[in-house]
Amino acid sequence: MGNDLVIVANRLPVDRVTLPNGETGWRRSPGGLVAAIEPVMRTHGGGVWIGWPGGTDQKLKPFEEDGLALVPLSMTQDEIEGHYEGFANGTLWPLYHDLVAKPEFHREWWDEYVKVNRRFAEKAADLAAKNATVWVHDYQLQLVPQYLRELRPDLRIGFYLHIPFPPAELFQQLPWRRQLLEGLLGADLVGFQLPGAAQNFVRLVRQRVGHKTHRDLVYLPDGRVVRAAAFPISIDAAGFEDLANSDQVVERAKALREALGSPRTIFLGIDRLDYTKGIYARLRAFGELIRDGHFDVEDAVFVQVAVPSREQVEQYRLLRDEIERLVGRLNGDLGRIGRPAISYLHTSYPREEMAALYRAADIMVVTPYRDGMNLVAKEYVACRVEDDGALVLSEFAGAADELRQAWLVNPYDINGMKTALLEAYQAEPKELTRRMRAMRKQIRQHDVKAWASSFMTELEDQVHTDHQKVVR
Ligand code: G6P
Helix, strand or coil: CCEEEEEEEEECCEEEEECCCCCEEEEECCCHHHHHHHHHHHHHCCCEEEEECCCCCCCCCCEEECCEEEEECCCCHHHHHHHHHHHHHHHHHHHHCCCCCCCCCCHHHHHHHHHHHHHHHHHHHHHEEEEEEEEEECHHHCCHHHHHHHHCCCCEEEEECCCCCCCHHHHCCCCCHHHHHHHHCCCCEEEECCHHHHHHHHHHHHHHHCCEEECCEEECCCCCEEEEEECCCCCCHHHHHHHHHCHHHHHHHHHHHHHCCCCCEEEEEEEECCCCCCHHHHHHHHHHHHHCCCCCCCCEEEEEEEECCCCCCHHHHHHHHHHHHHHHHHHHHHCECCECCEEEEECCCCHHHHHHHHHHCCEEEECCCCECCCHHHHHHHHHCCCCCCEEEEECCEHHHHCCCCCEEECCCCHHHHHHHHHHHHHCCHHHHHHHHHHHHHHHHHCCHHHHHHHHHHHHHHHHHHHHHHHHC
């Protein structure tokens, strides 16, 4: 007996944490991947999810959490350092995000990455039923499709990359570029956020592995055909809309506004504390608008929620210090008693609180230097049930391809950001409604269900076509 659907992701949807009283408990994992896959698993109503439960060497048995069947895969301290903090987040993450930080290349990190990928593949091979579908996720596990195919050629294997896939000029810096491409080619369908990423991948496969390609197809010497295509990820739009309409959230949004001193305008940023997110530059832009007299701390406040992330990685620690120094300086220079310019929170919140923040905020500011999609931008839009509020969005977030009515900005251009923030601040209600209505329609029509079902349908079709081709 096995499972007909196996999700393989570096993280489980819950993270094992030690509580202040010394006991251990579960907390929802951070990030967009978990937010997107969880509703998919729930709708499917079966299947298992393999992932790391956080922490070191936890010998946990498979368990059920809130109706989801979870299979924890533990990691040793060396594996966490080499695979997770090292190769995944010290090499691939900055390289795939346009070198916003400098990637490091270490052979020992690569060795751990290989080892952990192998273990994930073995676990998936154990748990999958005959001819089952295995859906592998994200940059931490790019070798899993290949290893899994070697172990279980009967499986239908899909891979989805949640982050950007870089242009060839950057990717080819990687000493292990060929291995990673071959790893991904173990899948039948390789999904990306945007068409440009899929094209980068196919081009690299042609150049670096030497396989024949045509448009979005790669022809392998053994007759298999792999397809690479874009599937822009989304959110549970109806779920967020319902939440935003609930009495509890409406009340909480009101209370939040009051707690902030009922200012005319609340600006909001919610991000994992990551150097790709452009938090520093956006706060500077906001601070300068106050300094230049465009608005006053009595009129406007910027609420910045910075969700703790990857705190063992040096660059993340440095970033935290930099941002907190800036917040301190801005509040010291610009704030008044009871009226800080920036209301800064280093924490994560449950969905209900996020929905209340989205409802309370007049201007959502999402300004990453590079982002695969950015689901926070989509969540904000879904929660604006009155068709008001403004979104200031980086051109370099995947979401900018769909949310064309946002105020689109180049996050490297501080003056440009200031102009956009000011325009959003001064916009007429009619203008806000026109923009928000169009964006909400887009998100409703392209929700996470549509995303998952289009990926699954294409995966089925791909395997089918491939099979026919081999039989012929
Ligand atoms: C992004 C990545 C995910 C990752 C998440 C949180 O959304 O695409 O793969 O899980 O960030 O990061 P973490 O390192 O805490 O898993």
